[in-house]
Amino acid sequence: LTYSRAVPDGTRLVAGDWWPADYAGPPLVSFDANLARGWGVGIGDTLRINVLGRDIDLRIANLRDIAWRSLSLNFTMVASPGVLERAPHSHIATxxxxxxxxxxxxxxxxxxxxxxxxxxxxxxxxxxxxxxxxxxxxxxxxxxVTLASGALVLVGAVAAGQRRRMNEAVVLKTLGATRQQIRAAWLVEFGVIGAVAGLLAALVGTLASWGVVRFLMRADWVFLPDILAATILGCIVLMLGFGYAGTASALRVRPAAFLRNE
Structure with a gap:
């Protein structure tokens, strides 16, 4: 909280007008536009502040866009002259x-x-x-930790489908398919699953980061396509790797021995 007759250097008004240098009317205040949006107040509304036990009503005359990241001196509220001059206060400079x-x-x-x-x-x-x-x-x-947990879940999913893969391999080999053809078909399947998982992860992560940065941190969100592409590619590679390792044993099953055990 401070007071000023003139517009502070670097001030950008987004609503309302600054009071004249010789203003001597009812108490006014210049308020932070972002904070006003969060509080649901605007031009003409009244803010009540307490200075050393005394309540002072200030009517919002204008709203300012304050660049806090510039590290220059800024105040959330700037009162009009004639309100705070006689109150105890400190001076600050950089x-x-x-x-x-x-x-x-x-x-x-x-x-x-x-x-x-x-x-x-x-x-x-x-x-x-x-x-x-x-x-x-x-x-x-x-x-x-989340990534490691996801990898364990992926390993479990591949292991759970191992029996089904063996049945598929036996049937396809019986119909004349080679190991290379079966492996290629499975890798395409795992690649599609990895791509879908990567796209979903990228979409959810992007929306979540945008929401946190924009609404919680009140900062500018930056889109990083390289990281997004790396996330999708990583999911595909991870799925292909686990899928290849998990289906290798299924391809080694001999149809005659497998059917005899069945």
């Missing part, structure tokens, strides 16, 4: 400096103004980056 000069600048500021606190944004960003890396590692581990 300084860009080379890493070699950061300590010297901080010492100079604190020596001249002992009540000023300096915060290195690089340290904060480093902590955030470390947290994001840990979250990414946890998600990767979860994905690995």
């Amino acid at each position: 300084v860009r400096a080379d890493a070699a000069n950061e300590s010297a600048i901080l010492r100079a500021v604190t020596d001249a103004l002992p009540n000023v606190s300096g915060i290195r944004v690089a340290d904060v960003l480093g902590a955030v980056a470390s947290l994001v890396e840990k979250i990414a590692a946890a998600l990767a581990a979860t994905g690995s």
Whole structure:
């Protein structure tokens, strides 16, 4: 929360108008457009804030598109003049400096103004980056467990159909089909199954990632076709590999011995 007479640098109004520099009317506020959308408020609605026990009603005069990722100074609410000037408040400023000069600048500021606190944004960003890396590692581990579980399910499915494959191989060999022809037919079947599974996984994963990034993280979603293609191709290759390994024993069955045991 802050106050300002003029439009802050870099401000992009998406609705409403900024108040005049000499405005002296009822309390107004400039509000974050994304937050307003989430709260279901708009131009003309009233927000009530509490400053040191005093309730203040602010009417929304305009909505701003705030680029929080720019790391520039921004505030969710900017009040019109004449509302908060007499309330206790703090001043904040940013300084860009080379890493070699950061300590010297901080010492100079604190020596001249002992009540000023300096915060290195690089340290904060480093902590955030470390947290994001840990979250990414946890998600990767979860994905690995899911992939391993899927592989086990796939192995079980292939093993469950082993008896049926043996029957098919015996019948087809009896009808004159060669091993190569039977194997090719089975690989086509496994390839189609892998392609369908890959397409479904890609579709569900894409929609889920879009929803999380767009609505939960409030960030720009980026489509990655390479990863999508790799997912589909990986499913096909995995299915072909397990299918080939699982049907090799079925192709080695001799029709005479199999039918005699039946």
